[in-house]
Amino acid sequence: HALGVVFQSHEELKKGGKEVVLVYVAADRDEEVIHTLKRCGQENQIDGRCDMECFESVLKILPTDWLAVPFEPSSTFDVRAQLISSYRSGIFTLAFVSSDGKLHTKDGFKILDEWGVDAYPFTQERIQQLVHQSLHRASNQCLKSLLTTDTRDFLITPHGKEVADHTHGHRRSMQCWRKCLGR
Known part of the structure; x- marks a missing residue:
């Protein structure tokens, strides 16, 4: 469901001429994910494939205009680990980050669920504007x-x-x- 919302939102934004770059960062096989899948009774989603095989299977289903951080398990500086520690807020995280690296929010799924693509460019200022509009509408209903x-x-x-x-x-x-x- 979560990725479907992102796919649909990305398509809407592109049709509206909005520029959004989506970057997939694989974190699917870390211990927290495995523990959570077991806790939720989803053991069948844990298979014997290595991390690289999991990463490649996800790449096959991503839209062609998405980007991905390469999977480099032997790298001395793990870019994925750095990104995950900086932007992750749960198992599946959709973080909105500006082109200069400024974090707008780690609650991207919640924002898309509540405001949809109207929240673009997903800054705190835009979210506050939407909240204000919503409160104004409610008081002048x-x-x-x-x-x-x-x-x-x-x-x-x-x-x-x-x-x-x-x-x-x-x-x-x-x-x-x-x-x-x-x-």
């Missing part, structure tokens, strides 16, 4: 704000036809609501 979004200002009929006249849509919604309430 009306039927229009409940039924529309920033990117969709219409309703649809049961046949899928867009209705831009919100007054008509609101009146119909209120009529249906009253019928449901027996008024």
Whole structure:
């Protein structure tokens, strides 16, 4: 599920002309992951393959425009270990890092789940802006704000036809609501 959200979000961002570089850092075979898989009853996901084989199998399924930190188990300076210690916050981590290396957040999955690609460029400032907008909407809530979004200002009929006249849509919604309430 988590990677599916990242795949979908990355595609949306590309279609919107946003520049995002995704870099896969393998950490799948370390002791913490193995321990957690066992604790969750997922022993069947632990196989006898070596780390390099696991890494290569993941590379085969990654989109072609993603990058990956090479797997170098014999390297004296393990770049993967350095990245993991700097940015990891759980078993599967999606960290948003600026091009200059500044960490925006280690909670990328949570941000995508809550805000989607609207959170781009995934900075603390942008997240605060979204929180502020959400609080503003909640305090100034009306039927229009409940039924529309920033990117969709219409309703649809049961046949899928867009209705831009919100007054008509609101009146119909209120009529249906009253019928449901027996008024």
